[in-house]
Amino acid sequence: MNKFRIIVVLILLALTATLLVACASKDDTESKGRTGGEKLYVYNWYDYIDEDILDEFAEEYGDKYDVNLEIIYSKYDTNEVMLTQVDKGGASIDLVCPSEYAIEKLINLNLITNITDDALWAQAGIEKSDLWQNIDPTIGNAIDEVFGQLNVNGTEIDLTEYFIPYMWGTLGILYNTDVVKESDLDTGWGLLWNAGNNPELNGGIYMKDSIRDSYVAGVLRLKELGKLPESVKGLSVQELINSHDDELVAAVKAVLLEQKSVIKGYEVDLDKEYLINGTAYACLAWSGDAVWAIEEAYADYNRVLDYYIPNNEGNVWFDGWALLKSSQNVRASLEFMSFMNRPENAIRNSIEIGYTSAVDGNILSGDAQVIEILEENEYDSEEFFSYEVRYPSNLTNLGVMQDFGSSTDRMVAMWADVKASGNSAWEIALIIVGAVALAGVVICVIYFVKGKGKRRVKK
Amino acid sequence: MSFATKTCRTRIKLNRKVFGYPYILFLTIFVVLPLVLILVNAFIADGKLTLHNFVAFVQSSNMKVLLNSLIVGVVTTVCCLLIGYPVAFLLNKYYRNSVMVLMFILPMWVNFLIRTLATRQIFEWMGVKLGMGTVLVGMIYNYLPFMILPLYNSISGIDKSYIEAAQDLGADNLTVLLKAYIPLSLSGIISGITMVFIPTISTFAISELLSDRQIYLFGDSINDMFMKSSSYGVGSVMSLVMLALVLISNFLMNKFGDKEEESKGVW
Numbered sequence: 001m002n003k004f005r006i007i008v009v010l011i012l013l014a015l016t017a018t019l020l021v022a023c024a025s026k027d028d029t030e031s032k033g034r035t036g037g038e039k040l041y042v043y044n045w046y047d048y049i050d051e052d053i054l055d056e057f058a059e060e061y062g063d064k065y066d067v068n069l070e071i072i073y074s075k076y077d078t079n080e081v082m083l084t085q086v087d088k089g090g091a092s093i094d095l096v097c098p099s100e101y102a103i104e105k106l107i108n109l110n111l112i113t114n115i116t117d118d119a120l121w122a123q124a125g126i127e128k129s130d131l132w133q134n135i136d137p138t139i140g141n142a143i144d145e146v147f148g149q150l151n152v153n154g155t156e157i158d159l160t161e162y163f164i165p166y167m168w169g170t171l172g173i174l175y176n177t178d179v180v181k182e183s184d185l186d187t188g189w190g191l192l193w194n195a196g197n198n199p200e201l202n203g204g205i206y207m208k209d210s211i212r213d214s215y216v217a218g219v220l221r222l223k224e225l226g227k228l229p230e231s232v233k234g235l236s237v238q239e240l241i242n243s244h245d246d247e248l249v250a251a252v253k254a255v256l257l258e259q260k261s262v263i264k265g266y267e268v269d270l271d272k273e274y275l276i277n278g279t280a281y282a283c284l285a286w287s288g289d290a291v292w293a294i295e296e297a298y299a300d301y302n303r304v305l306d307y308y309i310p311n312n313e314g315n316v317w318f319d320g321w322a323l324l325k326s327s328q329n330v331r332a333s334l335e336f337m338s339f340m341n342r343p344e345n346a347i348r349n350s351i352e353i354g355y356t357s358a359v360d361g362n363i364l365s366g367d368a369q370v371i372e373i374l375e376e377n378e379y380d381s382e383e384f385f386s387y388e389v390r391y392p393s394n395l396t397n398l399g400v401m402q403d404f405g406s407s408t409d410r411m412v413a414m415w416a417d418v419k420a421s422g423n424s425a426w427e428i429a430l431i432i433v434g435a436v437a438l439a440g441v442v443i444c445v446i447y448f449v450k451g452k453g454k455r456r457v458k459k
Numbered sequence: 460m461s462f463a464t465k466t467c468r469t470r471i472k473l474n475r476k477v478f479g480y481p482y483i484l485f486l487t488i489f490v491v492l493p494l495v496l497i498l499v500n501a502f503i504a505d506g507k508l509t510l511h512n513f514v515a516f517v518q519s520s521n522m523k524v525l526l527n528s529l530i531v532g533v534v535t536t537v538c539c540l541l542i543g544y545p546v547a548f549l550l551n552k553y554y555r556n557s558v559m560v561l562m563f564i565l566p567m568w569v570n571f572l573i574r575t576l577a578t579r580q581i582f583e584w585m586g587v588k589l590g591m592g593t594v595l596v597g598m599i600y601n602y603l604p605f606m607i608l609p610l611y612n613s614i615s616g617i618d619k620s621y622i623e624a625a626q627d628l629g630a631d632n633l634t635v636l637l638k639a640y641i642p643l644s645l646s647g648i649i650s651g652i653t654m655v656f657i658p659t660i661s662t663f664a665i666s667e668l669l670s671d672r673q674i675y676l677f678g679d680s681i682n683d684m685f686m687k688s689s690s691y692g693v694g695s696v697m698s699l700v701m702l703a704l705v706l707i708s709n710f711l712m713n714k715f716g717d718k719e720e721e722s723k724g725v726w
Contacts, residue, residue: 409688
């Protein structure tokens with residue numbers, strides 16, 4: 001008993017000591033004799049920036065305005081998590097980097113600022129510049145086409161005035177070329193359902209634990225099977241992936257449930273790692289993650305992965321920086337936005353994370369510094385800009401996501417239903433009850449036999 | 460005694476109670492206040508005072524998830540007890556107060572996320588398919604120390620003379636175990652069960668990591684409600700359900716445990 005107490009006390013002491021050490025080692029940033037201190041809260045996707053660039057920005061900003069800028073950088077894994085945090089979390093955040101449909105939602109919730117507003121720039125005390133000047137014009141066009149008539153509380157709103165694109169890409173399937181055969185690829189989105197009945201692929205597929213992305217896959221699977229409900233037949237991909245028609249949702253749910261028996265699990269960020277180290281063979285992936293994984297797998301394991309968009313029908317998305325209304329540091333936020341889209345920074349982020357920068361490819365390929373950075377990282381610049389995964393040439397049948405609006409909760413509930421279905425602990429509970437019962441019987445028998453024996457001896 | 464000294468005393472009053480005040484403050488801010496918030500959130504939907512959240516909860520798939528979690532909780536607890544009792548018994552018999560006891564607490568010093576990730580790696584390496592089985596193994600592994608320690612404590616607190624008396628009166632080993640050891644260590648069994656059952660139904664990291672999110676338990680569900688779908692109302696109702704479960708099981712434990720002497724566990 002005493003020893004035990006001593007151990008407990010020792011544990012507590014050790015914990016306290018670690019806590020103290022942890023607290024003491026905080027705060028060792030150099031101050032360079034600057035007077036003011038500023039903070040910038042950036043909330044971004046996982047694996048979505050070259051973190052060195054954050055330090056460089058802080059440095060440059062500090063020199064320019066003679067302040068110490070501290071960047072507080074935090075991460076999320078899906079737009080939904082970000083929306084919840086920003087909407088209800090009460091966290092102080094300046095900049096977020098959501099996808100276009102989440103930006104639409106943020107505008108609807110009246111949470112983000114129009115960054116073309118002259119008053120905003122005047123308030124920040126910096127000269128207004130066109131943040132979109134380097135951006136690929138196709139992005140602006142695509143956004144205008146889809147969100148052109150966005151109507152919020154009776155006023156027409158231009159989505160492009162509320163964010164500045166950062167990265168863009170597509171949704172497709174990342175797969176291991178050793179395991180996935182040509183016949184599997186021919187099944188299109190069915191690859192994620194192992195429609196080709198490839199025994200090796202069974203239990204080696206990851207699905208995205210993200211309602212929007214999984215929904216796209218489900219809808220397109222129905223489409224290629226010709227099983228779309230009558231009510232949505234004949235709609236374009238763009239309309240299909242944004243439809244929340246009851247019959248379609250039910251059909252997608254059924255098809256996603258069907259998938260449960262062949263997949264290994266649901267993931268968001270780690271799935272690509274499992275493909276790289278060869279414990280899984282196919283997953284629903286974003287193009288940038290795919291580029292990164294293809295490079296890593298080849299470099300580390302000599303494993304050949306590839307990415308494709310089945311039937312060239314899918315989703316194209318654009319992520320960008322948006323400034324929250326609650327921002328306490330508008331000046332640093334605006335500077336950050338333009339800093340990130342300078343060609344040399346854009347290319348470095350792009351190389352680090354694999355995604356395609358929103359900065360116009362023509363501007364990038366014509367920039368001497370960019371070419372130099374590419375060469376330093378052993379890329380052939382011509383190959384870099386013509387790589388189909390990075391710069392897809394055919395965007396006609398790729399839809400852009402729009403906010404589900406009031407149906408969001410229904411969709412989220414559907415996804416929770418899918419995840420909750422099928423895996424019951426009943427069988428295992430029964431096995432254990434059986435085992436316990438058996439053990440009980442055995443003990444009783446032994447008890448009985450022994451008891452008898454003893455009595456006999458006593459006689 | 461004069462009046463003056465009396466008032467003086469009440470003003471200083473540096474008795475043992477005073478040291479409790481910081482904790483009471485802490486308790487109010489970080490325990491009571493969040494509970495009140497949960498309670499308030501549970502009854503508010505669209506800015507109105509309703510029971511809508513409760514209806515939404517009962518109608519959703521969450522009931523199924525809750526049932527499943529309860530089964531997982533029961534299975535884990537039973538397994539922990541079946542494994543933990545013999546271990547605690549043997550530890551007490553052969554390694555009393557020795558380093559061996561430390562060996563059983565040792566895993567608890569490693570962060571449980573890291574332990575779970577390591578478990579996952581081992582399963583992957585062995586080629587075991589991740590699913591319900593691996594989740595249960597992970598749960599049992601993680602919560603076993605919480606079962607063993609209270610059991611070890613209460614068994615080592617048993618007065619040896621009871622056991623000797625039982626043996627003198629002609630009881631065989633099994634009878635001694637069933638009639639002496641188990642009833643006398645009941646308080647340990649009960650606190651062990653509480654320590655294991657409640658955390659297992661609310662855990663979400665283990666099920667997420669050890670099943671690739673295929674197993675969806677009540678904890679996962681609550682987590683999603685708050686993190687992803689911003690349904691704070693329904694999430695709060697689910698938290699209340701959890702709380703009710705805790706209270707019910709505590710009540711039951713107390714009811715059965717009261718007959719025995721007060722628990723001697725450190726927990």
